[in-house]
């Protein structure tokens with residue numbers, strides 16, 4: 659296997675140590691140099707104890723096949739959309755109250771009309787959800803049409819399918835949270851549709867409602883699923899997905915043919 663070129667990062671991080679008694683010529687003098695040195699020392703300090711830079715280099719400095727194009731950025735774009743949801747969601751949770759007796763609706767109204775930048779953050783979360791769904795489908799379509807799900811990437815695809823289901827479950831559980839008329843009735847319809855599924859359907863709708871009736875605990879259940887259970891699962895599965903992407907390497911586009919090595923060509927049987 660050809661050796662990977664060494665990335666520029668570690669060299670900059672590890673200047674040759676000064677020998678004992680040697681004058682310290684490179685000693686930082688200006689405040690900017692001192693600040694830069696401090697940063698390098700902190701990163702070095704952590705790396706000496708954890709060796710994390712090896713893992714980061716393994717993940718970031720990979721060879722990619724010839725011919726890859728913009729369609730290969732869709733997975734990273736989906737991840738960026740997820741990060742946007744996570745960050746904006748934390749700020750929304752600082753104001754949101756999962757109280758079915760009017761508190762939830764009021765807290766969202768306060769957040770939208772009064773809280774500093776609340777409307778912006780809420781809109782980023784709401785539009786970001788649609789963006790994430792669109793991107794995940796586009797990423798899946800790229801993987802499908804390029805045949806990138808084939809051996810040895812089947813497990814990457816299977817994890818992707820679970821990520822797709824979880825992402826849609828995020829959309830479904832998040833829709834109830836503003837607790838206005840539209841979200842309330844739409845969720846009742848959605849839960850009833852779930853209930854019509856074969857065998858597991860009735861159990862699933864009971865689980866979602868937190869009982870046989872749509873009640874106050876339904877909202878708490880949706881909130882817990884939306885902000886703790888599924889995001890944790892998605893984060894862990896994205897980690898596994900990216901580990902496999904790094905381990906197996908990215909697949910070449912189907913129209914790129916492997917270069918022929920003349921000396922390997924079989925001439926006699």
Ligand code: HEM
Pocket residue numbers: 729730731732733734736737740794797798801806807811814815816817818819821822825896899903907908909910
């Ligand atoms: C939260 C959702 C997802 C994230 C953040 C994500 C992220 C990524 C990233 C960053 C890559 C690297 C290459 C690229 O971007 O094309 C990738 C590759 C891949 N993804 Fe996803 N993905 C997600 C969902 C999915 C889904 C829904 C599927 C399919 C059902 C899928 C299947 C794959 C496969 C098979 C590869 C390997 C492609 C190759 O080697 O060319 N992913 N993913």
